[in-house]
Each structure stands twice: as structure tokens, then as C-alpha cells.
Amino acid sequence: MTSFRGRLWSRLEAVCRFMPVIVNTVLVVSITGEVMYLVMVEAPLEPEQKERDWAPLWKGVHLASQIFMFGNILWNASLFLRTSPSIRGVFLEGSAVGQGWRYCYACETHIPPRCSHCYDCKVCVLRKDHHCVFFGQCVGFKNYRYFLSCLLFMWAGLLYAVVLNVEVFIIILKEGITPHSVLLLLMPWIMLITGQVTARAFAFAFVADTCVVGCLCVSAFLFFHVALMLRGQTTREWYSNQRPYSLGWRRNILECLGERWYVAWLCPLIPSPFPGDGIHFLVTAPPSGVRSDNVNSGKN
Ligand SMILES: [Zn+2]
Ligand SMILES: [Zn+2]
Numbered sequence: 001m002t003s004f005r006g007r008l009w010s011r012l013e014a015v016c017r018f019m020p021v022i023v024n025t026v027l028v029v030s031i032t033g034e035v036m037y038l039v040m041v042e043a044p045l046e047p048e049q050k051e052r053d054w055a056p057l058w059k060g061v062h063l064a065s066q067i068f069m070f071g072n073i074l075w076n077a078s079l080f081l082r083t084s085p086s087i088r089g090v091f092l093e094g095s096a097v098g099q100g101w102r103y104c105y106a107c108e109t110h111i112p113p114r115c116s117h118c119y120d121c122k123v124c125v126l127r128k129d130h131h132c133v134f135f136g137q138c139v140g141f142k143n144y145r146y147f148l149s150c151l152l153f154m155w156a157g158l159l160y161a162v163v164l165n166v167e168v169f170i171i172i173l174k175e176g177i178t179p180h181s182v183l184l185l186l187m188p189w190i191m192l193i194t195g196q197v198t199a200r201a202f203a204f205a206f207v208a209d210t211c212v213v214g215c216l217c218v219s220a221f222l223f224f225h226v227a228l229m230l231r232g233q234t235t236r237e238w239y240s241n242q243r244p245y246s247l248g249w250r251r252n253i254l255e256c257l258g259e260r261w262y263v264a265w266l267c268p269l270i271p272s273p274f275p276g277d278g279i280h281f282l283v284t285a286p287p288s289g290v291r292s293d294n295v296n297s298g299k300n
Contacts, residue, residue: 017136021081024134025074027214028154032070034207035161038168039063069157076150076268077135085140085278086123087111092279099283112279114234114245126278129228130235141278145257148229149265151222158215165208185209229256244285 039062092109100113107117107124116128118138127141139147166185184191188205191197197205228238232246232255246252257264258272 020134020136021077024077028070028073028157031161031207031211031214032066032157035066035164036063038164039066065160066157069153069160072153072267073150073157076146076153079268080143080146080150081135081137083143083146085125085128085138085142085144086118086121087115087126088123090126090279113281113283114237115279116236127234127281128236141274141276145264145272146268148225148256149268151218151225152265155215155218155222158211158218161211162208162215165204165211168204229253244283245281246284247282 039059087107087109092112101110103109104111104117104124106119106122109124111117111124112126114127115124117124118128118131120131120136121138125138125140127144129139129144129147131138132147135147137143180196184197184201184205185208188197188202188209191205192199192202228235230249230252231238231243232252233243237243237245247255253261254275258274260270260272264270264272
């Protein structure tokens with residue numbers, strides 16, 4: 001009975017772990033599908049625009065940019081999930097144990113600086129940033145590039161969806177920006193229940209609202225992580241107000257996105273090897289509580 005409960009619990013745990021990934025995938029596919037519908041069916045937005053020669057080209061450019069963003073989101077997310085940032089398979093014993101190394105009792109091994117144990121992933125993670133609940137996996141040294149690129153294209157896709165949805169929404173109402181259209185955007189459910197709008201106008205307002213909220217949340221995440229990347233900090237170091245590994249903004253970007261950082265964000269297939277190994281880091285400032293004369297640079 002106990003083993004049955006144990007198996008049931010582990011199955012439930014596995015389903016719950018992948019649930020955020022499934023929900024996010026459904027959201028990304030739904031919003032992309034809705035925006036494609038807007039471009040293919042609703043656009044050109046004005047009847048006279050349908051006569052213009054550039055309308056098919058306009059649609060083609062929009063569709064191509066949507067497919068590019070959608071593909072990048074899924075590809076980066078897939079690579080993020082498949083690239084383990086943990087210490088599994090990493091040879092640590094040969095590394096010189098020195099300043100900043102600690103012992104993890106759960107993994108029963110010495111772990112390098114910036115490495116930390118994740119109790120959700122049940123393993124230590126190299127250059128651990130945080131455990132991402134939306135992906136159900138840790139963000140660390142090896143998959144930080146894919147995490148950032150995925151965030152970037154989610155932000156771009158949502159911003160694009162917001163602009164297109166709000167534009168179409170206003171034209172569907174054929175009234176411009178009025179108190180009625182603003183109220184519909186702010187309180188779509190109340191406007192539908194009180195019979196002030198049609199179901200079609202409500203649907204467009206609801207999707208536009210979802211995109212706005214999603215865009216604001218993703219913007220906050222993206223700008224926070226871009227700031228951290230420029231500062232050479234992880235989320236954990238930001239919490240503890242430490243910045244001992246900053247090498248200047250250009251080198252900090254290179255450490256996160258690899259040697260081809262200037263194009264690596266455009267496509268996850270572009271090879272961009274990291275200059276470091278996720279084990280040894282150049283220390284440029286003493287961590288709090290450590291005297292500067294005790295600071296060394298590990299391998300470097
Ligand atoms: Zn551990
Ligand atoms: Zn984790």
C-alpha cells in the first residue's frame with residue numbers, strides 16, 4: 001500500500017513539475033494562433049487597404065516575423081530544458097578545491113563557488129541563478145543563454161501581440177479611443193455580463209488584456225535579468241548584495257551568452273562557446289565578510 005502511495009505521489013509530482021511547461025506552451029501557441037488569425041483574416045484592418053498592392057507582402061512580413069519569434073521561443077525553451085546546468089557528469093574532483101568551495105552534504109561532494117544545491121532538482125547547480133517554476137528546472141551556467149533568449153522572444157512576441165490586438169480591437173469597435181472602449185479593455189467581464197458589448201468584442205478585449213498583463217510580467221523578468229547579466233551577478237548574489245565576479249559589462253555579456261554573444265541571441269543554433277567552465281571564476285571584488293587580501297582567482 002505504501003509503495004502504491006509512493007508511486008502515485010511520484011507520478012503526481014512528475015505531472016505537477018511539467019504542468020507549468022504545458023500551461024506556458026498552451027499560452028504561447030494560443031496567443032501566436034490568435035495573432036496569426038488577426039493577420040490572415042482581420043488584416044488589412046481597413047476595407048480600402050485591401051485594395052493596396054502591398055497587402056500580401058505586409059501579411060507575409062508579419063507572418064514571417066511571428067514564425068521567427070514563435071520558433072525561437074520553442075527552440076530556446078526546448079534547449080533550456082534539455083541542457084542540464086547541474087554538476088551531474090561534470091568532473092569536479094580534479095579541480096583544485098580553494099577559496100569559495102563548499103561541501104554539499106546532499107550530493108556528498110565539494111562544490112565550486114557560485115554553485116548551490118537545488119532542493120527541487122535534488123542536485124547542485126553550477127553558477128546557480130534560480131529555480132524557474134515556469135520551466136520546472138534550474139537556471140544555471142549551461143542554460144542561462146537559452147533562458148535569456150527565450151525571455152527576449154517571449155517579450156518581443158507579447159509586445160507585438162499587444163500592439164496588433166489593441167489596434168484591431170479599436171478598429172472592430174469602430175469608435176476609436178472612447179470611455180466605452182477603455183472600459184471594455186479595463187473590465188471586459190463586467191462589460192460582457194452587463195450586455196454592453198458583443199461576445200466578439202469581449203474576446204478581443206480579453207486576449208488584448210492577457211497579452212498586456214503577460215507583456216508587463218515578462219518585461220519585468222527580462223529587464224531584471226539583462227541588468228543582472230550586465231552586472232555579472234546571479235539572482236542569488238543580487239539578493240545577498242554581492243558582486244564579486246563582475247568583469248565589466250562587455251565581458252559579463254560574453255560570460256553569459258558565449259563568445260558570439262552579438263549574434264547568439266538571434267538563434268539558439270549559432271554556436272557560441274563559453275569562455276569559462278562554470279567551476280572557476282575570476283574574483284574582482286571581495287565577497288562580503290571576506291578580506292580583500294584573502295581573495296584569489298581560482299584557476300584564472
Ligand atoms: Zn548538492
Ligand atoms: Zn532547481
